[in-house]
Amino acid sequence: MNLIIFAGIMGVVMMFGGLLMKQKHQATLLATVLVLLLLAGNTWEMLHGPIFSIQAPHMLATSRFGLLINEILLAAGLLYLLVSGRDIEKVGNYVAEYYALIFFIFAGIGISTAYTNLLMLFLGIEIISIPLYILTGADKRNLKSIEAALKYFLMGSFSTGIMLMGIALIYGGTGSFLLEKFSLQGAPISYNLVAGLLLILVAMAFKVSAAPFHFWTPDVYDGAPTVFTSFMATIVKVAGFIAFIRLFEGASGIIAGKWQWVIAIIISLTLLIGNITAVFQQSVKRMLAYSSIAQAGFMMFALFSMNNWGREGIVLYAAAYCLATIGIFAVLTKMDDYTYQGFNGFARREPMLAVALAVMVLSLAGIPLTVGFFSKYYMVASAVAAGFGGKFLWLLVLAMLCAAVSVYYYFRVIQAMYFKEAEQPQSALPVSAGFRYLVAGAALVVVLLGILPQWLLQFLYF
């Protein structure tokens, strides 16, 4: 829970620090150090307890699950700043402000992983969303970026409105904002409650870009400056999922049966739309946008089955998805050409980065020996363990076939890098050796977690 306060303070520090700093890379340096501090603070809290405890009964409650997710997201954030810091500097002149916004988002993430009250959920989601609207439009000389920001803002506020309506209805149904009030088995079911839950479901599905509420995603991801797309598509998206899961963790009891069908339909739509549309993309950036929809479909399995397997699965998924996507985006931002052709002959140009990218792409496709395999494995296993293997077998088969479809578009990157030659020989990317080692290191983590996933999962329990 310390994360919320520290991240808020650091956001302010960053903002005023911007006034003092003359050079952009100073801001990057400061931000990196601050994220490192946040990470250290959160690690301390996870291992030894909070640095100072805050009493917020009926509002926030820390849990190991939430802390571990914070830890993963902060680590992903650190990686993100290290590999993409230079690109953030290139977006515009207000670098310190961008970083400040990122810290505010982390504060929002802290709330979304710890809330026990619907009002706090609303606050958390809004604190995450509003800085994102700004970051999307950060490149203000680019019309596409502005259009994306406006679109995102309009759609986002619409979904926020729906969420508020849902919260109000739930309040009407249960007389309380507390999660536990509607999660208890014996809670009386009323139309208000069910309608409210459905509305929140819609709003949250919008936030995590699950079909059929995904329409904003490709345009916004494509229009936003690529560095911020990376942030949005990974860290923020996972945080949204955690909020989603916390919300319905207990609620499944009262609406079991029908509930599974609603989620199953959302999952199948998300998987189908995400994967099939991604096949037809020519730009890697847009492909990644659709792939993020497709991956959201898999993450929804945690909501579908609501058991421990699902929680472990989402932890692995958070790590797998963040590592791989941040890595790919980091390289992508350095490229001039975002199409698949841009990657032609990449293996000759950048042998080490090519291997790292190949590992990350394999991980996204869910090939064994990468953590991506285990994240998908846990998702399917969670559904089977929850006893849906019989009734919802079709959903599992569909999900797996979609995973096979995803191989098609992920492997196009590998094909371009390794089996096609560039038309004219290109020089190496303008990146430092440190960047290469960082991305390769991230790929190594992907492989290590792919052999021993329990190394990460043990933190859930010990």
Add this chain to the structure above:
Amino acid sequence: MILSSFILIPLIAGLLAFFIKQDQLVKGWSLLAALATLAAVLYSFTMPAAAEGLSYSRIWLGSLNSHFSLLLDGPARVTTLLTAVSFVIIFIAIFKNSYADASQYFGLMLLSMAGLMGVFLASDALLFYFFWELALIPVYFLCSKWGGERRVPVTFKFFIYTFVGSVIMLIGIIYLYSKTPDQSFSWASFKQAALTAKEQAFFFWFFFVAFAIKMPVFPFHTWQPDAYETAPVGTTMVLSGVMVKMGLFAVLRWLLPVFPQMSDKMGGFIIVLAIIGILYASLIAIRQDNIKRLIAYSSIAHIGLMAASLFVKNDMAYQGALIQFFNHGINIIGLWIVVDIIERQTGISKMSELGGLAQQAPRLAIMLVVVALANIALPLTNAFIGEFLMFSGLYQQNVWYAVVAGIAIILAAVYTLGMIQKVFFGQRNEAVQVADLQTAQWLALAIIIVLIIAAGVYPKPLLELGGSLVKTIPLAVAP
């Protein structure tokens, strides 16, 4: 520990190979690694083993109750021996071939060898799935990078085919895991999984489809001729000699014992499918003009016979299939070596454009004739024993199976002899020049021929290696 060395030697050697920059050195290094693996395999046969075979187990994923457990039973002995011998022969045969980025080529070859060894040894379903995929990934890179024309789409088709099969199997593995008495992936628990008749009916197919695509059995075979034709020849040898055995082996270990009732019930249907495949592939092989495609189709026919025999489930067919695992692998690698020599020197793989090569390359012709006769399963060659046992087994099950499948022997003679005639005898094409064998290829072919004749004359050691059916899959025998 000796069992893990089957996997670890090629794995570590393969990873190191990526960093060796000289071509000759990396070739020698790979050969050395393959020889070391072969030595380990042979040594393991001399070790005293428990009733069901040599085994090794360590905890891998505690929370999932999955173990790094390996088991060397009868079928595994045959297939690991095949893998080790094949890779030695392959590395000798392609010793003189030059490859761009040789270190990567040989590194990937060794990695695929590690994956194959893992598939044949794993007695934990999750570990098995791991290796099942791991054997595929290096092959994907090998075929896409060093293959012939149209290599990228063809390899991709192959990859997607097998990947679809394996993800479906993954659902089956997860489901069976949830039904095992002690929530574990071990082979022993899988055999005790409590499944209702309906679940058996579903999940039997989930597994079978994955294996059938890999073999490939009749309706799932369409990726195979293209893949064999375009893959670089060293990799084609791996694909056709060793990798197809993954599917057959998996049937023996993961299908028959785990779904005993279903495999009894569906056995007849699958045998019929396989026999249709045998005839169909043989007939197509007769019509082929491209040598590579001819061999590919002939391989489908042979594999079909083995698949049918596995589902017959009597001791004779089982033993026949097992030694045929080994012999088919050796024979087809021999054929590919000859094809490679011809294609490398002339650039032609169409039979109609070749002819009369025997005059130019008499030693090559003799070698090919011996290998080809083994491919037809002539007595005194290795394949004879296997096919004889398999046909006897089929005959015991149902006379018609043996009769119809027996036609395939005649057809095999037609296309194989036709190939020899068109390529080595007949009208000589003056434009085509072929030099006789080089040392490395001569050595590889000589090893193969020694193996062919030795196993043909004295098959007892091989038969003993496989053990008997009852020992391997006790549950599978119908009461």
